[in-house]
Amino acid sequence: MKTADISTMESITVNSAEAKPIVSVRNVHKTYPGGVEALNNISIDFPEGKLTTLLGPSGCGKTTLLKIIAGLLPATSGDILVEGKPVTGPGPERAFVFQDFALMPWANTMRNVAFGLELRGVSRSERESVAERYIEKVGLKGFEKKYPHELSGGMRQRVGLARALAVNAKVLLMDEPFSAVDEQTRRKFQEELLELVANERKTFIFVTHSIEEAVYVSDRIVLLHRRPSRVHAIIEPHITRDVDPEKIRRQPEYLDAVESIWQSLKQYLD
Amino acid sequence: MNIAGYRLPLFSSLILWAILWEILGHTDAKLILPPLSAIFFRIVEIVPTKLFIDALAITGKAFFIGTAIAICVGIPLGVLMGRSKLADDLLMPWVKVFLSAPLSAMVPIIMVLAGIGEATIILTVVLFAIWIVMLNARAGVMNISPSLVDMSRSFGASMYQSFVHIYLWAALPEIIAGIRLGLIRAVKGVIVGQLLVSVVGFGTLFDIYLAHFLMEHFWAVLLVIFAFAFTINELLAWAERSVRYYAASR
Numbered sequence: 001m002k003t004a005d006i007s008t009m010e011s012i013t014v015n016s017a018e019a020k021p022i023v024s025v026r027n028v029h030k031t032y033p034g035g036v037e038a039l040n041n042i043s044i045d046f047p048e049g050k051l052t053t054l055l056g057p058s059g060c061g062k063t064t065l066l067k068i069i070a071g072l073l074p075a076t077s078g079d080i081l082v083e084g085k086p087v088t089g090p091g092p093e094r095a096f097v098f099q100d101f102a103l104m105p106w107a108n109t110m111r112n113v114a115f116g117l118e119l120r121g122v123s124r125s126e127r128e129s130v131a132e133r134y135i136e137k138v139g140l141k142g143f144e145k146k147y148p149h150e151l152s153g154g155m156r157q158r159v160g161l162a163r164a165l166a167v168n169a170k171v172l173l174m175d176e177p178f179s180a181v182d183e184q185t186r187r188k189f190q191e192e193l194l195e196l197v198a199n200e201r202k203t204f205i206f207v208t209h210s211i212e213e214a215v216y217v218s219d220r221i222v223l224l225h226r227r228p229s230r231v232h233a234i235i236e237p238h239i240t241r242d243v244d245p246e247k248i249r250r251q252p253e254y255l256d257a258v259e260s261i262w263q264s265l266k267q268y269l270d
Numbered sequence: 271m272n273i274a275g276y277r278l279p280l281f282s283s284l285i286l287w288a289i290l291w292e293i294l295g296h297t298d299a300k301l302i303l304p305p306l307s308a309i310f311f312r313i314v315e316i317v318p319t320k321l322f323i324d325a326l327a328i329t330g331k332a333f334f335i336g337t338a339i340a341i342c343v344g345i346p347l348g349v350l351m352g353r354s355k356l357a358d359d360l361l362m363p364w365v366k367v368f369l370s371a372p373l374s375a376m377v378p379i380i381m382v383l384a385g386i387g388e389a390t391i392i393l394t395v396v397l398f399a400i401w402i403v404m405l406n407a408r409a410g411v412m413n414i415s416p417s418l419v420d421m422s423r424s425f426g427a428s429m430y431q432s433f434v435h436i437y438l439w440a441a442l443p444e445i446i447a448g449i450r451l452g453l454i455r456a457v458k459g460v461i462v463g464q465l466l467v468s469v470v471g472f473g474t475l476f477d478i479y480l481a482h483f484l485m486e487h488f489w490a491v492l493l494v495i496f497a498f499a500f501t502i503n504e505l506l507a508w509a510e511r512s513v514r515y516y517a518a519s520r
Contacts, residue, residue, distance in 0.1 A: 072420050090424045102421035105516035106439050116425040119435075149515065167425065 021045035022203050023069060023171060028078035030064055038064045040230050042078070044222055046171075051197045051204040053214040056224035056232075057265060062207045063099075063175055065224075069205065070096050070173050082171065092120070095169035099176040101156045103148040103163075109135060110144040112159050116167035127166075134162040154185035171203045178213065186213075191245045193217050198241075211265070215239070215257045216248060223261065233264065304486045312490040321475065322491075328471040329460055332388055336395025337456045341449055344400045348407025348448070349437060358408070368401045373459070377466045391463040391470055398459030399452040406448025410441025443510065443517035450506035457499040 023046040030039040038061040046052045054062040067073040069080055071090040080087040082094065090096075095116065103112050110128060111118070113135055117127035135144055138158040148156055157177055164172055178186045194217060197204055208214050214221050215237050225232040237257035239248060248254055288306055295305025316322050351358040351365075377394050384390045414437060422436045438445075464473030472491060479488040 067420075070424055072424060090426055092426060094424070096421070096424040098417050098421060100415070100417050102415070102417040104418070104436070104439065106442075106513070115435075119422070119425050119427050119431055147515065163425075 020048055022048040022083055023205065024079075024081040025065070025069065026079040026081065028065070028068060028080065029076045030061065030068060030073070031076045038229060039068075039075075042224075042229070042231055044231060044234075046203060046205055047220070048170075048203050049201055050219040051193075051206055051217055052220045052222060053206045053208060053218040054222050054224060055208060055211065055214040055261070057226060058209060060224040060226040061229040062209075062224050066173050066175050066205060066207050070094055072096075092167065093169055094171045094173055095164035095167050097157075097160050097164045097172065097174040097177045099179055101148070101153075101160045101180070103156055103159055105148050108145050108147050109140060109151070109159050112148070113162045113166050116163060120167075131162070131166050134166045135159075137165070138162045152185075154181045154189070157181055157189070165200070169202070171205065174204065174206045176207050176209065179208070179210075190216050194241055194245070211258050211261045212249075215254055215261070221257075221261070223264065235261065302485055304489060308486050309489045309493060312486040313494060316487060316490055317494070325471045325475050328388070329391075329464065332391040332463070332471070333395060333456060333460045336392045336459065337399055337453055339392070339396050340399035340403055340452055340456065343396075344403030344448070344452065345407045345445060348404040348445075349411050349433075349441070351404065351408040352411025352441075353437075361404070365401050365405055368397070369405065373398055374462050374466070377463055381467065386467055386469060388470065390467055391460060394463030395456045395459040398462075399456040402455060403445075403448045403452040406444045406451070407441060410444030410448075411437055413444070414440040443513045446506060446510050446513065450503060450510065453502050453506065454499060457495070457502070461495065 025042055025044045025046075028039055028042045029037075031037050042061075042065060044052075054065060056062050064073065068075045069082075069087070071080075071087050071094070082091065104115065107115070110131055114122075114127040114131035117130060122130075132144070135141060138161050140155060140158050140162065143151065143155065148159070151159065157180070161177070178189045181189065190213060193204075193206075196202075197217075197219075206214075206217065218237065221235040221237065222231055223233040223235060224230070235257060237253060239251055239253050239257075241248065291303070291306045294300075295303055295308065347357075347361065351361055373394075376397065377390070380393045380397070381390050384393055418436055418440060419432065422432045427435065461472065464471045465476060467473055468477050472495070475491055476488065478484075479491070
C-alpha cells in the first residue's frame with residue numbers, strides 16, 4: 001500500500017496486539033484547573049515488552065498522558081492500571097526519562113545514576129556497583145566523577161537513561177528524550193534505543209513529536225489528535241529491524257508509515 | 271587594576287587611599303581624622319584592654335544569636351513562601367515593607383518592648399537580617415526546575431527526601447547569598463542597636479570616646495568593625511563561589 005489509508009490501518013492493528021497489556025489506560029479524562037481540556041476519554045493498552053509511542057502535534061496531551069501514567073499528575077477521571085493494579089502515584093515498576101534530563105547539577109554522574117536506589121535506601125556500595133554497570137552500558141565509563149555541566153547534552157541524557165535503567169523498572173516512560181540533543185546524536189540514540197528494546201525485557205512508552213523518530217523506533221504508534229484530544233489511530237509499522245540500521249530508513253514499510261501518518265496529521269496544522 | 275600596561279597587585283588602590291589618609295591626618299584635618307598610622311597603634315593598644323574585649327564579647331554574642339535566629343527562622347519561612355501560595359500572600363507584604371523601611375527608627379519600639387539591654391540588640395539584629403534571608407530562600411525555591419521535583423517524585427522520594435535532596439540543594443546558591451546579605455545587615459543592626467541603646471558593648475565605647483573627643487580611639491574601633499564586616503562578606507562570597515559550578519546550570 002503506497003498511501004496507506006488510516007482507517008484500514010486501524011482495522012488491521014486493533015486486533016493484532018498479541019502481547020498482553022502491562023499498562024492499561026481506561027477512559028482517562030484530564031481537565032486542567034481553569035477548564036483547559038487536555039485529554040478526552042483516552043483508552044489505550046500498552047503491550048508488554050514493546051515500545052509504544054505516543055505521537056501527535058504539540059498540545060495533543062501526549063506528555064500529560066505520560067505524566068498521568070507515571071503518577072506525577074492525577075487524572076480527572078478514568079483509571080490507569082499497571083499489571084492490573086490501579087495507579088495512585090509514582091511506583092517502583094515505572095521509571096521516567098525526562099526531556100530536559102532532570103539531573104541534579106550538584107551531583108556527579110555516579111550519584112545521579114544511583115539516585116533512584118539512594119532514595120530506596122540501598123547501601124552505598126551496592127547502589128554504586130549497580131550504577132557502575134549501567135554507566136558502562138550507556139557508554140559513559142570514565143565519566144563517573146564528572147558533573148552534569150561538564151557533559152554534553154547527549155551524555156547528560158545518557159545519565160538520565162542510566163538512572164532510569166538502574167532502578168530496574170518494568171516500564172520505562174520516556175518524554176521526548178532525544179529532542180534536546182543534536183540531530184547526529186539523536187540518530188545514534190534511536191539506534192541504541194532499538195538495541196535496548198531488543199535486549200532489555202522492558203516495556204517502553206515513548207513520547208515524541210517526530211514522525212520519523214516514531215516510525216523508526218516503535219512497535220506501535222498511538223496517534224493522538226487535539227481539540228478534542230483523543231486516540232485517532234493505532235499503527236503498527238511492520239518494519240524489519242534485524243538489518244543494518246541505515247537500511248531501516250530506506251524500507252518501503254518505513255517510508256509508507258511516515259507518509260500515512262503525515263497525511264493524517266496534516267489536517268490538524270494551524 | 272592595570273596602569274600603563276602594568277598589572278598592579280590586589281589592594282593597591284587601598285594602599286593609595288591609605289597613603290592619602292595618612293597625609294591628610296598630618297594636616298589640620300587631624301582633629302577629626304587622625305593619621306592612619308596613629309589609629310593602627312591605637313588598635314594595638316586598646317584591643318587587648320578589658321573594656322574592648324568585654325564590648326566585643328557582648329557584641330559578638332548579640333550578633334551570633336541574632337543571625338542564628340534570622341537564619342534558622344528565615345530559611346524555613348522562605349522555603350514555605352516559595353512552596354505555598356497562601357504563606358507567600360501572607361508574608362510577602364511584610365518582607366517588602368521591612369526590606370525598604372528605615373529599620374533604625376523601629377529600635378526605640380523594640381527598646382520599649384524588650385528593655386534597654388541585650389535582648390533589644392538581639393532583636394534589632396534579627397529585624398535587620400531576617401527579611402533578605404527569607405526573600406532569597408523564597409527565590410531559590412521558586413526557581414527550582416519543575417522537572418527536578420518531578421524526577422525526585424517519580425523515583426519515589428518522600429516529602430522529607432525531596433526537601434533534603436532537592437529543594438535545599440537546588441536553592442543553596444540563593445540561600446547562601448541571602449545569608450551573606452543578611453549577615454552584612456546584621457552588622458548594621460548590632461551597631462545601630464548599640465548606638466541607640468548606648469549602654470551596651472561598642473555603644474558604650476563610642477559614647478565614652480566621643481564624649482572625650484578621643485578620635486583615634488573612635489576610629490580604631492570603627493576600623494575593627496569594618497574589617498569584621500568585610501571578612502564576613504568575603505567568607506560567604508567564597509562559599510557562594512563554591513556552589514557556582516552548578517548555580518548557572520540549574
